[in-house]
Amino acid sequence: xxxxxxxxxxxxxxxxxxxxxxxxxxxxxxxxxxxxxxxxxxxxxxxxxxxxxxxxxxxxxxxxxxxxxxxxxxxxxxxxxxxxxxxxxxxxxxxxxxxxxxxxxxxxxxxxxxxxxxxxxxxxxxxxxxxxxxxxxxxxxxxxxxxxxxxxxxxxxxxxxxxxxxxxxxxxxxxxxxxxxxxxxxxxxxxxxxxxxxxxxxxxxxxxxxxxxxxxxxxxxxxxxxxxxxxxxxxxxxxxxxxxxxxxxxxxxxxxxxxxxxxxxxxx
Numbered sequence: 468x469x470x471x472x473x474x475x476x477x478x479x480x481x482x483x484x485x486x487x488x489x490x491x492x493x494x495x496x497x498x499x500x501x502x503x504x505x506x507x508x509x510x511x512x513x514x515x516x517x518x519x520x521x522x523x524x525x526x527x528x529x530x531x532x533x534x535x536x537x538x539x540x541x542x543x544x545x546x547x548x549x550x551x552x553x554x555x556x557x558x559x560x561x562x563x564x565x566x567x568x569x570x571x572x573x574x575x576x577x578x579x580x581x582x583x584x585x586x587x588x589x590x591x592x593x594x595x596x597x598x599x600x601x602x603x604x605x606x607x608x609x610x611x612x613x614x615x616x617x618x619x620x621x622x623x624x625x626x627x628x629x630x631x632x633x634x635x636x637x638x639x640x641x642x643x644x645x646x647x648x649x650x651x652x653x654x655x656x657x658x659x660x661x662x663x664x665x666x667x668x669x670x671x672x673x674x675x676x677x678x679x680x681x682x683x684x685x686x687x688x689x690x691x692x693x694x695x696x697x698x699x700x701x702x703x704x705x706x707x708x709x710x711x712x713x714x715x716x717x718x719x720x721x722x723x724x725x726x727x728x729x730x731x732x733x734x735x
Contacts, residue, residue: 471495472716473523475516475537476580476708479503479553482512484519485706486527487713492591494706496526507554509561513570520571536576536712537567538583542623546577552609576716581605582622583711584701585613588676590714592703599673602626602666603701606679610637610662614670626666636662642681656691663694672696678707 475484480503486496499519504511516537524530540552546564551557564577578586585603588594594601598617605611610627613620627637638644640662645655663675675694677685678701685700692698703710 469529469532472534472713473520474709474713477539482515484523485709486523487710489714489717492710496523509557513566517570534716536716538578538580538708538712540580543577543579578715579623580708581611582613582620584678584707585615586620586714587703587707587711588701589615591710593676593699593701594674597674600670601674602672603676603678606642606681608643610641631665642679652687656688660692663692667694667696676701
């Protein structure tokens, strides 16, 4: 079985993909990126994904045997998209995995985008080699989360929607909230402290990994947080979705019902 796979990361503004070395987590091709079609409707997005996959397959000598992983901004249950973030509401309840498989003419692994990023950070990034509970959060328009215990992904956690002090947590602690209220780093850090302390009390993570574009400015806010768990910035950034989607295609690391034992302690 090939140690390479194609990872596709679908977002509200862009769709990107690359050929990935599953052992090292390195990109073996240039990233192919195309704009998400206006309106984000299913048929249009599927067509763009097909174009990207076809372009990447054309570069690979073993294209017929390559597996494809796709991550998407939605809760994914049994291949169905049960929500839709920054894309058409037509995705809600759609048999999306089947739709992609028909268009691509091959089986795929289909997963929530935050879950893919969490898997990538555990296998190749900031959480590599960490046992126990690892929580990835992405701070952006909302708060995306991925929860992994001893290398097994618990999918679709959506912990950005926890109710804290009577509010949806992401309305107070996301990066969008910081910008909307024009908070400085210290003011925002107080909101983050309330959020992460609550999550820590519920899940007792060994490590919290903070992703999203703002993570490149981590020195301004992470040192202000006081938690039991170690909290660190993500390292894979824009490639996390691609890498995680590709990694989850590996049958050596995927369970039949959506769990993803990555056995990070054995990773080289």
